[in-house]
Amino acid sequence: YNEYKSYLSTMTRVALLHRLHRSLHGAAAAANTKNFDKVLIANRGEIACRVMKTCRSLGIKTVAVHSDADDRALHVRMADEAVCVGPAPSSQSYLDMEAIVKAAVSTGAQAVHPGYGFLSENCRFAELLEANSIAFIGPKEHAIQAMGDKIESKIIARRAGVNCIPGYDGVVADETEAIRIANDIGYPVMIKASAGGGGKGMRIAWNDDEVIEGFKLSKEEAASSFGDDRLLIEKFIDNPRHIEIQILADSFGNCIYLNERECSIQRRNQKVVEEAPSSFITPEVREAMGKQACQLARAVNYQSAGTVEFLVDSQMNFYFLEMNTRLQVEHPITECITGIRIGPTAQSNGHVKT
Numbered sequence: 001y002n003e004y005k006s007y008l009s010t011m012t013r014v015a016l017l018h019r020l021h022r023s024l025h026g027a028a029a030a031a032n033t034k035n036f037d038k039v040l041i042a043n044r045g046e047i048a049c050r051v052m053k054t055c056r057s058l059g060i061k062t063v064a065v066h067s068d069a070d071d072r073a074l075h076v077r078m079a080d081e082a083v084c085v086g087p088a089p090s091s092q093s094y095l096d097m098e099a100i101v102k103a104a105v106s107t108g109a110q111a112v113h114p115g116y117g118f119l120s121e122n123c124r125f126a127e128l129l130e131a132n133s134i135a136f137i138g139p140k141e142h143a144i145q146a147m148g149d150k151i152e153s154k155i156i157a158r159r160a161g162v163n164c165i166p167g168y169d170g171v172v173a174d175e176t177e178a179i180r181i182a183n184d185i186g187y188p189v190m191i192k193a194s195a196g197g198g199g200k201g202m203r204i205a206w207n208d209d210e211v212i213e214g215f216k217l218s219k220e221e222a223a224s225s226f227g228d229d230r231l232l233i234e235k236f237i238d239n240p241r242h243i244e245i246q247i248l249a250d251s252f253g254n255c256i257y258l259n260e261r262e263c264s265i266q267r268r269n270q271k272v273v274e275e276a277p278s279s280f281i282t283p284e285v286r287e288a289m290g291k292q293a294c295q296l297a298r299a300v301n302y303q304s305a306g307t308v309e310f311l312v313d314s315q316m317n318f319y320f321l322e323m324n325t326r327l328q329v330e331h332p333i334t335e336c337i338t339g340i341r342i343g344p345t346a347q348s349n350g351h352v353k354t
Contacts, residue, residue, distance in 0.1 A: 043115030167234025193222035199269025
């Protein structure tokens with residue numbers, strides 16, 4: 001019965017999404033707007049190909065960017081146009097913001113789709129595009145910046161009524177302060193890089209000595225990986241489930257969630273297996289998590305597709321972990337269980353004045 005009830009709840013949201021599509025396109029028409037005619041995809045591989053297929057189905061021309069090493073890659077051959085943006089190292093090609101903006105300007109692309117990875121969560125890239133009157137297909141800069149900083153995102157989440165892991169929201173100054181904070185919270189604690197991701201800049205500490213060691217190692221790793229050595233400390237949730245909620249939000253203030261993906265099977269804090277729906281949580285917990293995910297999205301006026309990640313303990317208490325302001329590698333799993341193509345849905349928010 002609970003599974004059937006959960007299924008009906010999902011179908012209700014699917015129906016709502018289609019109504020939102022109609023209202024979005026109706027509002028766009030009323031505002032005398034049109035879809036983009038040409039989009040540059042600032043990525044490579046599978047995600048670039050998926051975006052190109054979507055653009056083709058919408059009658060939108062595509063521009064591929066590529067390095068010297070990728071001049072015969074599939075995404076290059078699929079695109080209507082292709083521009084080489086540098087040599088093989090990604091730092092000199094796919095991460096070269098100036099080169100990609102120049103490619104968009106020279107080809108007449110009206111918008112850029114970042115895909116995932118590379119520049120998908122880079123505020124400066126979005127600002128550069130805006131300065132050149134090119135749309136960034138994704139959330140606004142302030143949402144990327146707010147959710148990209150783990151300290152700021154937790155402050156916003158608490159204000160929005162989202163459950164957060166007990167911890168210290170400020171920047172930890174030094175090892176002495178780290179020990180004091182850890183004892184105030186109670187061991188075990190997790191030391192984390194504020195600008196971190198992908199399991200980097202993270203250490204678990206069970207006592208004062210491990211805090212000292214963990215603080216030093218996390219700070220060094222954060223500086224080398226992200227160019228930002230700020231750290232935070234929070235309560236470590238033992239044997240947690242890692243469950244993320246897929247959300248979709250438009251520019252009219254509508255936000256829905258498309259249930260969850262569970263990614264608890266990990267190696268070195270890197271996801272290995274994704275499962276949807278989760279076999280652990282109840283329909284009631286799923287609904288509560290989904291509502292809080294949407295609350296957070298509305299708190300930063302979020303637009304486009306995004307993922308809000310939670311840790312869930314053995315008693316099904318859930319706590320906000322972070323928000324990814326982009327498509328994720330695993331989003332096709334949600335597409336499979338809902339029948340909704342998330343990439344095109346995010347892309348449909350992009351309109352330009354005529």
